[in-house]
Amino acid sequence: MFHVIPRESQEQFANRTIRFEGGDYGAPVSVFLIDNEPGQGPDLHVHPYTELWIVRSGKARFTVGEETLEPNVGDIVIVNAETPHCFKNVGTTRLELTCIHASPEIIQSWV
Numbered sequence: 001m002f003h004v005i006p007r008e009s010q011e012q013f014a015n016r017t018i019r020f021e022g023g024d025y026g027a028p029v030s031v032f033l034i035d036n037e038p039g040q041g042p043d044l045h046v047h048p049y050t051e052l053w054i055v056r057s058g059k060a061r062f063t064v065g066e067e068t069l070e071p072n073v074g075d076i077v078i079v080n081a082e083t084p085h086c087f088k089n090v091g092t093t094r095l096e097l098t099c100i101h102a103s104p105e106i107i108q109s110w111v
Helices: none
Strands: 018-021 030-036 051-057 060-064 067-069 076-079 085-089 095-101
Touching: 051 060, 060 076
Parallel strands: none
Antiparallel strands: 018 030, 030 095, 051 076, 051 095, 060 067, 060 085
16 A cells, blocks of 8 residues: 655645654654745754654754754754754755654654
């Protein structure tokens, strides 16, 4: 069995980011396809599972626990469960990240 979710059926936010929860389709992971303008990004939060990002384009500044990092395009950032984290687009162009949640649903708590 397989599923194809047409682009027009995908949950999209005003900032063009797409949210996909895999549990609706029997998948054990969920995804955000981040597409942020300069200055955009989520505030500090945690998840009860591991999360990872693949930097596809643009410039991001991540805060992970007490550390700050600016990964390059193509880098993969992995954060363990319950680790406070956030990111912001600190560049002058759009930031594109693939954000993978090791969970069939996205569970997020703001800190």
